[in-house]
Amino acid sequence: xxxxxxxxxxxxxxxxxxxxLRCSPMKGHSHxxxxxxxxxxxxxxxxxxxxxNIIDESGMPKERFSAEFPKEGxxxxxxxxxxxxxxAAYFCASSRGSRDxxxxxxxxxxxxxxxxxxxx
Amino acid sequence: xxxxxxxxxxxTAQEGEFITINCSYSVGxxxxxxxxxxxxGGIVSLFMLSSGKKKHGRLIATINIQEKHSSLHITxxxxxxxxxxxxxxxxxxxxxxxxxxNLIFGKGTKLSVKP
Numbered sequence: 001x002x003x004x005x006x007x008x009x010x011x012x013x014x015x016x017x018x019x020x021l022r023c024s025p026m027k028g029h030s031h032x033x034x035x036x037x038x039x040x041x042x043x044x045x046x047x048x049x050x051x052x053n054i055i056d057e058s059g060m061p062k063e064r065f066s067a068e069f070p071k072e073g074x075x076x077x078x079x080x081x082x083x084x085x086x087x088a089a090y091f092c093a094s095s096r097g098s099r100d101x102x103x104x105x106x107x108x109x110x111x112x113x114x115x116x117x118x119x120x
Numbered sequence: 121x122x123x124x125x126x127x128x129x130x131x132t133a134q135e136g137e138f139i140t141i142n143c144s145y146s147v148g149x150x151x152x153x154x155x156x157x158x159x160x161g162g163i164v165s166l167f168m169l170s171s172g173k174k175k176h177g178r179l180i181a182t183i184n185i186q187e188k189h190s191s192l193h194i195t196x197x198x199x200x201x202x203x204x205x206x207x208x209x210x211x212x213x214x215x216x217x218x219x220x221x222n223l224i225f226g227k228g229t230k231l232s233v234k235p
Contacts, residue, residue, distance in 0.1 A: 031221065033221035035223075035225075041227070042206070042225040042226060042227040042228060043206065043208070043223075043225040044225070045221065045222045045223055045224075045225075048221040048222060056221070056222050058222065059222070089161060091163060093163075093221065095221070108165055108168055109153070109165050109168075109221065110165065111155075111162070111163035111164065111165065113160075113161065113162045114161050114162065114163070116161070
């Protein structure tokens with residue numbers, strides 16, 4: 001019963017290139033969340049997705065960043081034209097999801113091991 | 121001032137000591153998480169609380185909603201407990217779909233337990 005899988009574990013990009021980070025949620029989980037951890041800073045929420053829908057992207061930078069969670073396949077966080085300031089650890093988490101509000105509030109999150117993005 | 125404050129920032133303990141990490145927050149919340157981040161970077165969810173107290177093995181988490189404060193206790197600490205412990209809150213929102221997973225994180229408490 002695999003946990004949340006993120007790949008690659010480490011990603012090196014030159015300024016101006018594109019970075020694609022992948023997250024496969026736990027089996028049976030339909031909710032995915034992306035977080036960023038900048039060096040010497042705490043984690044910050046980026047985006048919350050359900051299958052084929054972006055539910056909350058209030059933490060996403062307005063430009064160059066996008067996320068998707070297609071019907072089939074992993075969730076992808078895409079960063080276009082990367083800059084040095086994008087260097088960070090990017091974590092994905094998943095949860096089962098529920099239509100019931102109380103159950104949804106009570107949902108536990110399961111985290112992946114993260115992708116360390118380094119921009120040269 | 122950060123919406124989620126943790127103390128202490130760094131903590132060094134001897135094996136066997138009782139450890140307390142504190143978390144204070146300034147927003148209305150629907151849930152509070154305690155997370156453990158290992159030296160390799162991986163994150164594990166330890167507890168999710170909305171009231172009262174939870175216990176798992178040597179770990180105990182408590183929350184006081186009125187005082188907007190939570191504590192994480194580790195009894196009989198061990199060097200393998202060395203990690204960064206992170207408090208995160210889910211801000212209350214009438215739009216439950218929008219608030220789910222939108223956590224506000226503390227900066228973490230770095231714990232080192234010496235043998």
